[in-house]
Amino acid sequence: MSRQKKLLGLFVIVICFSFSFLQGAVNEKILENIFSFTVLGPNKEALAKGTGFLIAKQILATNYHLVSKAVKKVEGLNYKGKKVKFDGIISFDKNLDLALCRVNQKKPGLQLGSFSSLSPGKKVTVVGSNEIGEIIEFNGEVKEIHEINPTLHVAELTISGPLTLSGAPVLSPEGQVVGVLLALEGGRRVALPVDGLTKLSQTNAVKKFKEWQAENYFETLEGALFAGRIYEAVGETGRAQIHLENAVKLNPNDVNLLLQLADIYSEQRNFESAISTYEKALQKQPNRDDIYMKIGNVYLNMMKWNEAINAFQKAFDLNPQNEKVYLYMGQAYEELRQFDKAAEAYSKYVSFDPEDKAEVQKRIGLCKMETKDFEGAAQAFGEALKKFTQDLDLHENYAQALLKAKHYDEAAQKYYELAQLNPKRAEIYYNTVVRMYDEAKMPDKAIEAAQKMVEANPQSDTAHYNLGYLYVRLKRFKDAVEVFKKVIELRPDNDYAYYNLGYCYNQIKNYSEAIKAFQKFVELNPEEANGWFNIGINYMMLKKFDAALEPLKKTVELKPDFSVAWFNLAITYLNLNDRYSAIDILEKLKKLDPSLAQRLRDILSRY
Numbered sequence: 001m002s003r004q005k006k007l008l009g010l011f012v013i014v015i016c017f018s019f020s021f022l023q024g025a026v027n028e029k030i031l032e033n034i035f036s037f038t039v040l041g042p043n044k045e046a047l048a049k050g051t052g053f054l055i056a057k058q059i060l061a062t063n064y065h066l067v068s069k070a071v072k073k074v075e076g077l078n079y080k081g082k083k084v085k086f087d088g089i090i091s092f093d094k095n096l097d098l099a100l101c102r103v104n105q106k107k108p109g110l111q112l113g114s115f116s117s118l119s120p121g122k123k124v125t126v127v128g129s130n131e132i133g134e135i136i137e138f139n140g141e142v143k144e145i146h147e148i149n150p151t152l153h154v155a156e157l158t159i160s161g162p163l164t165l166s167g168a169p170v171l172s173p174e175g176q177v178v179g180v181l182l183a184l185e186g187g188r189r190v191a192l193p194v195d196g197l198t199k200l201s202q203t204n205a206v207k208k209f210k211e212w213q214a215e216n217y218f219e220t221l222e223g224a225l226f227a228g229r230i231y232e233a234v235g236e237t238g239r240a241q242i243h244l245e246n247a248v249k250l251n252p253n254d255v256n257l258l259l260q261l262a263d264i265y266s267e268q269r270n271f272e273s274a275i276s277t278y279e280k281a282l283q284k285q286p287n288r289d290d291i292y293m294k295i296g297n298v299y300l301n302m303m304k305w306n307e308a309i310n311a312f313q314k315a316f317d318l319n320p321q322n323e324k325v326y327l328y329m330g331q332a333y334e335e336l337r338q339f340d341k342a343a344e345a346y347s348k349y350v351s352f353d354p355e356d357k358a359e360v361q362k363r364i365g366l367c368k369m370e371t372k373d374f375e376g377a378a379q380a381f382g383e384a385l386k387k388f389t390q391d392l393d394l395h396e397n398y399a400q401a402l403l404k405a406k407h408y409d410e411a412a413q414k415y416y417e418l419a420q421l422n423p424k425r426a427e428i429y430y431n432t433v434v435r436m437y438d439e440a441k442m443p444d445k446a447i448e449a450a451q452k453m454v455e456a457n458p459q460s461d462t463a464h465y466n467l468g469y470l471y472v473r474l475k476r477f478k479d480a481v482e483v484f485k486k487v488i489e490l491r492p493d494n495d496y497a498y499y500n501l502g503y504c505y506n507q508i509k510n511y512s513e514a515i516k517a518f519q520k521f522v523e524l525n526p527e528e529a530n531g532w533f534n535i536g537i538n539y540m541m542l543k544k545f546d547a548a549l550e551p552l553k554k555t556v557e558l559k560p561d562f563s564v565a566w567f568n569l570a571i572t573y574l575n576l577n578d579r580y581s582a583i584d585i586l587e588k589l590k591k592l593d594p595s596l597a598q599r600l601r602d603i604l605s606r607y
Helices: 002-019 220-234 237-250 253-266 270-282 289-301 305-318 324-335 339-350 357-370 374-385 392-404 408-421 423-439 444-454 463-472 476-488 495-507 510-525 527-541 545-558 563-575 579-592 594-607
Strands: 032-041 046-054 059-061 073-077 083-093 099-102 122-130 135-149 152-157 169-171 177-183 189-193
Touching: 032 083, 032 122, 032 135, 046 099, 046 122, 046 177, 046 408, 059 177, 073 083, 122 177, 135 220, 152 177, 152 220, 189 476, 220 237, 220 253, 237 253, 253 270, 253 289, 270 289, 289 305, 289 324, 305 324, 324 339, 339 357, 357 374, 357 392, 374 392, 392 408, 392 423, 408 423, 408 444, 423 444, 423 463, 444 463, 463 476, 463 495, 476 495, 495 510, 495 527, 510 527, 527 545, 527 563, 545 563, 563 579, 579 594
Parallel strands: none
Antiparallel strands: 032 046, 032 073, 046 059, 059 099, 083 099, 122 135, 122 169, 135 152, 152 189, 169 177, 177 189
16 A cells, blocks of 8 residues: 555656646647657667647647658657557658648547748747657747748747657647647758648548558658758758758759759859759750859859850840840959940840849949940939939949039039038038039139038138139139138148248238248248248348348258259348358259259359
8 A cells, every 4th residue: 555655646746747847828628639759660769759739539640751750650648648559640741741640549639720820920839749758838939931832831930949849739829720840950940831731631541550661751752852942941051952962863853953952052152063953954954044044143153254144145045035134244244344245234134124223223334434434324323313312322423423424513513412411521522523623624613612612611621721722723812812811710730721821922922921921831840941932032022131041041951952942042142242152052053953053153243
């Protein structure tokens, strides 16, 4: 009696342990319809472990790849750990990896829902076996719906769990079965459509496991295809490649299968194998322009531009209405820097009025800029801007094309528009217009642009400086004086504003103010010989030769080969009645500048 009590106590502990894994969201009516099982080999070794669930009395649904391995026996357990007898296989679908088995369970089965009720974000629950046969609940949601082929979709789930979850029911929040779980190598979990179960016969004669011809489903053509396509859909291209290679060995004449494998090779960047496999498909169907297109795209990825063009040309020869040929040929020609051919190919593509027309117009514009067809480039950029109205780079390219095409006023308007669209670069745009008109020898418009630049940014010393520079170019020195004074007000350390101010004062014969400006310049740039030289020259203009002497001496000290400075220093010495110093300079000028030396000799002859 004591021994019986101990055994009973142990049994209670085991049951509690089994329930401890559940989260409480699944009731007993669901649990009693779900079973773990082990597929045994001839020596009773475990060949596979998984999960199954009742869909009717004595009818258990699971994955075919699990039970297909059975040699003699399948051992099952219910959620309480009691054994469940598996009699054999009733029916199966190798294209969906689904099977129905006969079991000695008379529960009515789980209610079936519809796979179409699943969508990304939908909450689901999976109840299935762990590695030791306990039934566990996993909760998650649909991550993504993948199309395997036009008639088959699967749902990738966020649920993790052991491989033994394969065959488990995927439950909706209402408790209906909406999918059959397929646990993939690598951790991915997908729901196969529950609708496939309704197409399987529940009335076929049972094929006993001891009479069953065991097979490894994934080594069959159907299994290799199914696994390859599932793995490809969820992004496991390495595993997809392995299964599809097996499928090709089993059916080497299936062109679509060859193409799918070649696509996988291409995704894996195994380009040589991709090309070889595409060519095998072409041997069987040589008039497929789409295969030549695939080959061309692989060559693009390999940066073999000429080979890509050859492949695209063959695609074109087979189907001149395949507009993508022109797009890809354009890309290859562009990489070869054959921009004229690239623009021509892109233009033919655009003639088909594709959805990405505007994007390709940008490429046409860039190619035409390279060939210096600026009119064509401007036209292409203008077309592209009809769609990409806020693309600043495109606006800049359009403005540059207009400038290069010498449509100066249109270019100016575009740069002004850019200044509004991108205020951070407004000064650059205005400055471009100023420089454009200046180089085009259109000074009035250059000044107008510079004035706009000042109006747009009145605190910019650069804007004022450029305006002053243009006034100097036009010899409007009084206007320039006012502008350079404004530059100095905005930026007192702008050394060349002082220099230009001094130059302008010199030109209007205001030598005293010129001296002040140049003195400020040399304060900022004491080693700049030109500043000292201009101080000396302006003192000379005032006939203050004693004041001119030191600045000119400083000039030639800083720049000993400055022949004009030596000449003016000699003149200063003469005006200070120092003929001997002037004669000394004559000897230096003979080496530096013979023509100036001759002029000085002529002057000395008169003293």
